Amino acid sequence: MDHERFRDWFSRVDELTAAQRKAVAAVLSEPPEGAASLAAIELGVDDERRCPHCGAGGAVSRGKARGLRRFRCKECRKTFSALTGTALSGLHHKERWLAFSTSLAEGETIKQSAERCGIAPSTAHRWRHRFLAAVRQAPDRLAGIVEADETFVLESRKGERKLNRKPRRRGGKARKPGLSREQVPVLVAADRGGATLSHTLPALNADSVKEILEPVLAPDALLVSVANRCYPPVAAALDVPHESINASAGERVRGAVHIQTVNSRHSQIKGFLRGFRGIATKYLDSYLRWFHLIELGEQPSPRACLEAAMARPCLRFAN
Helix, strand or coil: CCHHHHHHHHCCHHHCCHHHHHHHHHHHCCCCHHHHHHHHHHCCCCCCCCCCCCCCCCCEEEEEECCEEEEECCCCCCEECCCCCCCCCCCCCHHHHHHHHHHHHCCCCHHHHHHHHCCCHHHHHHHHHHHHCCCCCCCCCECCEEEEEEEEEECCCCCCCCCCCCCCCCCCCCCCCCCCCCEEEEEEEEECCCCEEEEECCCCCHHHHHHHHCCCECCCCEEEEECCCCHHHHHHHHCCCEEEECHHHCCCEECCEECHHHHHHHHHHHHHHHCCCCCCHHHHHHHHHHHHHHCCCCCCCHHHHHHHHCCCCCCCCCC
């Protein structure tokens, strides 16, 4: 944190609640790693003690369970902790989660994560995908000029026992040049403000693209793509204007219309994935979430990684 950001943060210290002051003091006192990890997890319950089951606030304390404070909702009478409803619920060794979050923030391998946390590589692998399960890989909104294009990643069935083809070496190459069924399409969309979405496509068609773009594309956005038959029907279905770039004819820029932002994202994603030397396709979306977490924007702190992993994506009440 630079000096200006520290001054801005420090100027708002008086706004902290009593619970927030206690949490900050616990962090600044440099407690043992295990205690610091548990303290970071406990921040998953806000000052209102809102129930993850029904959304009501004002839950009352009911002792501890599995090392964490337990609360009981006055409305639905159900109990909960900071991990209830999160992807991390049920995992053991909570005292090592902050160390594992450090490993995620630094982009370490499974072996490095296991050594840092003192856990088995199989546990590190399981934790990686549980931690990444709740990380957002789509913004709340893509607005203004929104560029969309797909990139392709070599399909991998690493770890599967039954293959209908000859196994490839790690990383490997497709048997045929160009696009084929061996390539997995990844839709990437980005607006000029930097908001970015990336998601694997079950099929490269208009229906699949529309399903991913519809929740986040602003109604007044301008959709820009290459000259691909998928995008005009998507723009028509979402009732947004559309412009295309004919890259095959050598067109790159037409005024403000181009896809250079999304092409830059393609390059960043490929560079990030290349370091892992072949990712099983079933885990590709997890690695795209990891890319969003540590490669876009500022380098996240270990606590920020832990908070992202503890997000509750599927609450059963309306906010």
